[in-house]
Amino acid sequence: MSPRKDTINVNGLTQTESKSKLIVDLDARLADTIAGSVMDDLNIDSNEPNYKVYKTRWIMLAFFVMFSASNSLQWVQYTIIQDIVVKYYGVSSGIVSWTSMVYMVTYVPLIFPASWMLSKTGLRVTTIIGSLGTCAGAWLKVLSVPQDLFWLGFTGQTVVAVSQVFILNVPPRLAAVWFGANQVSSACSIGVFGNQLGVALGFLLPPMLVRAQGSVEEIAEDFKLMFYLVAGFTTILFLLIVLFFKAAPPTPPSAAADLGSSLDSNFLQSIKQLLTNRNYILLLISYGINVGVFYAISTLLNQLVLTYYPGANEDAGRIGLVIVVAGMVGSVMCGMVLDKTHRFKETTLAVYAASVLGMIIFTFTLDSGIIGVVYLSSILLGFFMTGYLPVGFEFASEVTYPEPEGTTSGILNAVVQIFGIVLTLLYEWMLGALGDRWSNLTLCALLALGTAITAAIRSDLRRQAAQQNA
Incomplete structure (x- = not known):
């Protein structure tokens, strides 16, 4: 009897070959399933790179916060004890x-x-x-204590002011370089926190260290102590x-940081792109108005408070x-x-x-005659006006991505300094010519204008889009 031959199936394979292929396919599928399960357990995606954040990011941020604070504490060092x-x-x-204004003039x-x-x-070179x-x-200020050496103290203040250009534009850059996508805004706000x-x-x-009513010798010793502490x-x-x-x-902490670092940055081309970005130009104006108003009030706060509360030097500092x-x-x-929300436009506008x-x-409580009321209105003013600083930074980074964060925030701060100089000089003139009520109402009107400009900015979140696409 002749041996039985295997029948041929539709794929051109014998039954034996077909069974063998089926077993191989099942083994392969089982192996893929097990591998996939293991990959899921390890939270690994074989098609995407893994981004890691390092614990040292908090140390770098802490160093920057202290560095920023050491510079900005000298900004109003003279003006808050102007008298x-x-x-x-x-x-x-x-x-x-x-x-105070030398900080603004040198920055531009x-x-x-x-x-x-x-x-x-x-970051390392510029921070050093x-x-x-x-x-x-x-240290130049330490040498300026004698009464005829104010020019040396002003020189020291100018050197510190020049150093500020290596600080104000860093927070969004440091946050993007060191922190993951879900922490970048918080890290930027903490970086701005250092300046504040x-x-x-x-x-x-x-006001605590330098006695307003002391003798010349006592004031000299107070200035020496203050300058030595800072130095x-x-x-x-x-x-x-x-x-x-x-x-x-x-390694980069996020997809957006990875993409941004891989792009060749042409500085002049970046400036051209930024200055032709409609949303960024509108943000420059609105941000400049808000922070410029804050600079004007901060510079002349001593004069403003002493107008209604004579002798309240320490209160001016505390306010x-x-x-x-x-x-x-x-x-x-x-x-x-x-x-949490990634609602940059809505948060900025609110x-x-x-x-x-x-x-x-603040305008209508300043002359209440009760200093405690001024403290309360100052809390509300400060929470939103200075709380706006990191919000504007982050919104700028979103609408200009992938342009370098340092360039974006640098131009933003340059415009702020211009607004700060103009508004401080205007505010100082108006305080003398029209009084504080009309001066403050003018600032209110400018802030209202800034709100309207902010409303006109489109919510073009480019960095978020890059992160999601990645």
Whole structure:
């Protein structure tokens, strides 16, 4: 009897071959299923890169916060005790106001080379340069205590002001380089928190350390103590930054950061792209108005408070402290809201509109005769006005991505300084010519204009889109 032959199936295979192929296919599918299950358990996607954040990111952020604070605390170091400086050094109040405005004047021409340096050399080099300048300026002030050396103190203030160009545009850049997509807004708000912390200390410490009613010798000793404290702090911080601050983590923390770092950045081309971006131009104007109003009030707060509360030098400093501390809380809360909701346009508009309300309440309670009421209205004003700072930074990063964050925030801050100079000079003139009520109402009207401009910005969230596409 002849041997049985296997029948041929439709695929051209014998039954035996077909059974063998079926077993192989089942084994392959089972292997794929097991591998897929393991990959899921490990939370690994074989088709996408894994992005890792490093614990050292918090140390880098802490270094920056302290560095930023050491610079910004010197911003109002003279103006918050303006009456004492005028009496001790024999200079005009206008000259004292310029110790604050020099921060704004020096920033505008220097921010472009500073932004270029940040994009080319990274965070470490620019942070070391800024910390060194902050330290050097503080030591020049130590030498300026004699009454005929105010010019040397002003020189030191100018050196510190120049160093600021390596600080103000860093928070969004540092957040993008070190932090993951779900923490970048919070990290940026904490970075801005450092600047606000310094301003708060600048409002608080000088009125406490320098006695308004002391003798010339006592005031000289008070100035010496204040200047030595700041110089010592900035020196220690400079050494820590040189030893431990790093430019970037070993690997990118997010898809957006990975894509941004892989793009070749042409500085001039970036500026051209930014200045032809409609949303960014509108944000420049609205952000400049808001922060410019804050600069004007901060610079002339001592004069403003003493008009209605003579002798309340320490209260003037504490009111400034309240404004900034409330803003620090607002900054962190707004950063958390942005990370949770990613509603940048809505959050920016809401905070801006609330700043108008806070300014109106501050205007009509300033002359109440009850200093406690001024403290309360200052809390509301500060929470929204200074809480707006990181919100504007992050919104700018969204509508301009993938342009470098340092360049984006650098131009943003340059416009802020211009608005700050103009509004401070205007506010100072109006206080003398028209009084505080009409001066403050003018600022309210400007903030209302800024709210309308903010409403016209489109919600073009490019960084979020890149993250989702990745």
